[in-house]
Amino acid sequence: MVVGRPSSSSVARVVVLLAAAMLLSPLSPCCCVSAAGGGEARRREKQQQLHPVILIPGAGGNQLEARLTEEYSPSSLACRVWPVVRGRGGWFRLWFDPSVVVAPLTRCFADRMTLFYDSVADDYRNAPGVETRVSDFGSTSTLRYLDPNLKLLTGYMNVLASTLEKAGYEEGFNLFGAPYDFRYGLAGPGHPSRVGSAYLERLRKLVESACAANGGKPAILVAHSLGGLYALQMVARSPPAWRAANVKRLVTLSAPWGGSVQEMLTFASGNTLGVPFVNASLIRDEQRTAESNLWLLPAPRVFGNTTLVVSRHHNRSYSAKNMTQFLRDIGFDEGVEPYRERIRPLVETLPEPGVPVTCLVGTGVDTVESLVYGEGGFEAGPEKVVYGDGDGTVNLDSLVGPINAWSDSPEQVVEVVELPEVSHSGILKDKSALDQILRVIDAINLNATTSASSINRSSQDVLYN
Ligand SMILES: *[C@@H]1O[C@H](CO)[C@@H](O)[C@H](O)[C@H]1NC(C)=O
Ligand SMILES: *[C@@H]1O[C@H](CO)[C@@H](O)[C@H](O)[C@H]1NC(C)=O
Ligand SMILES: *[C@@H]1O[C@H](CO)[C@@H](O)[C@H](O)[C@H]1NC(C)=O
Ligand SMILES: *[C@@H]1O[C@H](CO)[C@@H](O)[C@H](O)[C@H]1NC(C)=O
Ligand SMILES: *[C@@H]1O[C@H](CO)[C@@H](O)[C@H](O)[C@H]1NC(C)=O
Numbered sequence: 001m002v003v004g005r006p007s008s009s010s011v012a013r014v015v016v017l018l019a020a021a022m023l024l025s026p027l028s029p030c031c032c033v034s035a036a037g038g039g040e041a042r043r044r045e046k047q048q049q050l051h052p053v054i055l056i057p058g059a060g061g062n063q064l065e066a067r068l069t070e071e072y073s074p075s076s077l078a079c080r081v082w083p084v085v086r087g088r089g090g091w092f093r094l095w096f097d098p099s100v101v102v103a104p105l106t107r108c109f110a111d112r113m114t115l116f117y118d119s120v121a122d123d124y125r126n127a128p129g130v131e132t133r134v135s136d137f138g139s140t141s142t143l144r145y146l147d148p149n150l151k152l153l154t155g156y157m158n159v160l161a162s163t164l165e166k167a168g169y170e171e172g173f174n175l176f177g178a179p180y181d182f183r184y185g186l187a188g189p190g191h192p193s194r195v196g197s198a199y200l201e202r203l204r205k206l207v208e209s210a211c212a213a214n215g216g217k218p219a220i221l222v223a224h225s226l227g228g229l230y231a232l233q234m235v236a237r238s239p240p241a242w243r244a245a246n247v248k249r250l251v252t253l254s255a256p257w258g259g260s261v262q263e264m265l266t267f268a269s270g271n272t273l274g275v276p277f278v279n280a281s282l283i284r285d286e287q288r289t290a291e292s293n294l295w296l297l298p299a300p301r302v303f304g305n306t307t308l309v310v311s312r313h314h315n316r317s318y319s320a321k322n323m324t325q326f327l328r329d330i331g332f333d334e335g336v337e338p339y340r341e342r343i344r345p346l347v348e349t350l351p352e353p354g355v356p357v358t359c360l361v362g363t364g365v366d367t368v369e370s371l372v373y374g375e376g377g378f379e380a381g382p383e384k385v386v387y388g389d390g391d392g393t394v395n396l397d398s399l400v401g402p403i404n405a406w407s408d409s410p411e412q413v414v415e416v417v418e419l420p421e422v423s424h425s426g427i428l429k430d431k432s433a434l435d436q437i438l439r440v441i442d443a444i445n446l447n448a449t450t451s452a453s454s455i456n457r458s459s460q461d462v463l464y465n
């Protein structure tokens with residue numbers, strides 16, 4: 001265990017802004033592989049042997065657009081006029097836009113990103129006067145870069161998508177993207193989730209059309225972080241015959257199966273995600289309203305009775321079982337009911353997807369394991385942060401959650417591939433991680449088993465098929 005300062009990465013919003021990258025010259029035009037002579041035909045033939053891949057991003061991992069209607073009441077003059085340039089129909093990019101670092105505009109951003117829980121409807125909705133949409137569904141365009149004008153700084157799944165392209169995948173033919181409004185989540189049985197459920201349906205349709213376009217070959221779902229939780233729910237909530245026909249395998253990257261302790265830090269103190277000059281307390285209030293962030297709080301199923309947070313001001317310690325008390329004590333009463341009614345039943349169990357699963361997880365990176373707040377309470381920030389094993393954002397026990405959760409089901413195939421020293425977002429970029437992801441996908445396409453060296457299987461050894 002290492003004790004030190006809180007890290008700034010987050011499950012919630014994976015934006016890595018590297019100031020140093022600004023100094024680099026733009027990438028030189030790439031060395032495209034030209035298809036000479038019979039190359040084109042060979043390429044097509046190779047593609048036809050591949051299972052289609054659908055990329056599912058994590059929270060904050062795709063662009064989100066918004067427009068403002070008459071109902072919108074700006075909290076300042078700046079918010080009334082910003083952004084000055086808007087597209088057709090008044091749409092503009094809400095996430096990610098670099099203006100969030102300009103203090104007066106941080107507030108506009110936070111107001112527009114904020115969700116409201118409507119206890120009568122028992123569901124979440126946007127702020128009044130703010131419409132949002134996810135454009136270009138089915139394509140990887142909005143998840144390669146979070147801001148197409150700042151490619152160097154906001155690259156997200158581009159490296160992974162390009163790696164797949166070099167291995168023979170082709171956008172729109174057998175490579176697809178499934179972006180979504182990552183602020184919303186899903187809920188336990190009997191509770192509506194208009195936006196999240198609509199996404200599951202959209203994702204199902206995309207999977208079906210990807211299979212149909214590839215000679216009926218079932219798809220490989222490749223999901224990062226929160227995307228893994230969505231993908232699991234989509235498959236688990238589909239009829240067995242549908243799964244068998246349409247999903248070859250679920251491959252998850254850094255999926256936080258039981259949430260993460262760092263999420264409690266986000267709720268208590270805000271998390272500026274390493275973006276400079278942003279008022280953490282403004283961002284915190286907005287982050288608290290996102291239903292998906294409640295979903296990512298540590299789950300009792302994984303964290304049990306372990307003390308995760310201590311507040312000397314409240315003379316209390318909190319385990320994952322004390323989450324409603326924690327939400328009250330940090331001053332977020334509005335979160336208590338949706339957490340208790342919608343989220344806790346959702347995270348109580350990890351449903352079996354009924355399709356084979358491969359979890360690639362980074363390990364050996366310092367990850368927040370517990371937090372101590374002093375007499376100053378939660379507002380003052382943590383006095384002490386204790387680190388343990390994980391990927392820098394998600395704790396190891398959460399990353400490998402399926403091993404325990406599905407251990408009683410011999411027929412549920414699950415493999416965990418550990419990637420030492422690979423971080424939560426590094427898994428999408430590090431050479432060693434990309435090599436492993438390709439190896440897993442190659443093995444599926446070759447209809448063969450993977451080598452067992454770095455792989456831990458569930459009790460039953462089952463080959464790929
Ligand atoms: C940040 O925002 C909070 C809440 O809106 C405000 O009280 C605080 O003064 C702001 N801090 C700074 C440094 O501007
Ligand atoms: C957790 O705490 C509850 C209530 O305090 C207790 O009944 C239970 O046995 C504890 N579980 C473990 C694994 O320690
Ligand atoms: C803190 O709580 C413990 C038991 O939970 C109690 O024994 C102790 O007196 C309390 N201290 C203060 C300062 O309230
Ligand atoms: C936390 O939960 C445990 C077990 O449910 C309970 O015994 C304890 O009193 C709770 N602590 C707080 C601070 O709510
Ligand atoms: C994987 O297996 C190795 C060796 O058998 C073991 O040391 C390691 O803890 C296992 N990892 C997980 C995540 O189970």
Ligand SMILES: *[C@@H]1O[C@H](CO)[C@@H](O)[C@H](O)[C@H]1NC(C)=O
Pocket residue numbers: 447448464465
């Ligand atoms: C290859 O995949 C097909 C279809 O999923 C399966 O029927 C077959 O048994 C697999 N072959 C091997 C050798 O795994």
